[in-house]
Amino acid sequence: MRDWSPFIGLPLWVWLFVLPTGFAFLCVVCGARLRPVLRPLWAVLDRIYLGSGVIAACFMVTILALIVAQMVARWAGISFPGSTHFAGYAMACTSFFALAYAMTRGAHIRVSIFLNMSQRVGRWLDVFALLVSAITATYFARYAIKTNVLSEMLNDRTQDQDKIPEWLITFLSMFGTVPSDWGDLWAQSSGEWVYTPIWVPQIAMSMGTVLLAICMWDMLYRTLIEGQNPIRAEAVE
Secondary structure, three states: OOOOOEEOOEEHHHHHHHHHHHHHHHHHHHHHHHHHHHHHHHHHHHHHHHHHHHHHHHHHHHHHHHHHHHHHHHHHOOOOOOHHHHHHHHHHHHHHHHHHHHHHOOOOOOOOOOOOOOHHHHHHHHHHHHHHHHHHHHHHHHHHHHHHHHHHHHOOEOOOOOEEEHHHHHHHHHHHOOHHHHHHHHHOOOOOEEEOEOHHHHHHHHHHHHHHHHHHHHHHHHHHHHOOOOOOOOOOO
């Protein structure tokens, strides 16, 4: 973990793994006494998960719109460059934004054969599975963000026919810079269409994996506090 730089006085891996795991032990000790404190936060997180599901649904509709537009363009003899790539980007956005929402609705495949052995054993096996999943999702999210940052640093761009307006790239870049730099960003921007930077579609990957990691830790804490897994419906029994 040599490249896990310090953040507010502590290594990043402490913030991402040690402190959340320590809070899980606090949930074991305090149990239901933490429920009144965390319930407002749970309500906010539930809305965020629902919002990510809505965004995923919007991108799914976008895929349909792109396919229909591509068909119409072919029938009319009009060129629609990059449509296949844009549909692929929309599919990636759909997949990653849907991860957290699908988790809360039990849409992920969960093998529950060992969880049905006994109520006590099943509960702690469920807790262990959630802990391992939360750590794995956090590790994935961290490197998804690192990949996003590296692509921006290298100015890695697609070499195919998909192009986007440069002002859209400038607008998205604003969220990664301080307000004092926004003037320079827009001064260097133009209305030309340029090859799509790889970091633009990768934003969905970073956001989706971060939401999934938050969701996994959230499900772990709720299981420890409530005494049962909040995920009731499962895709496979």
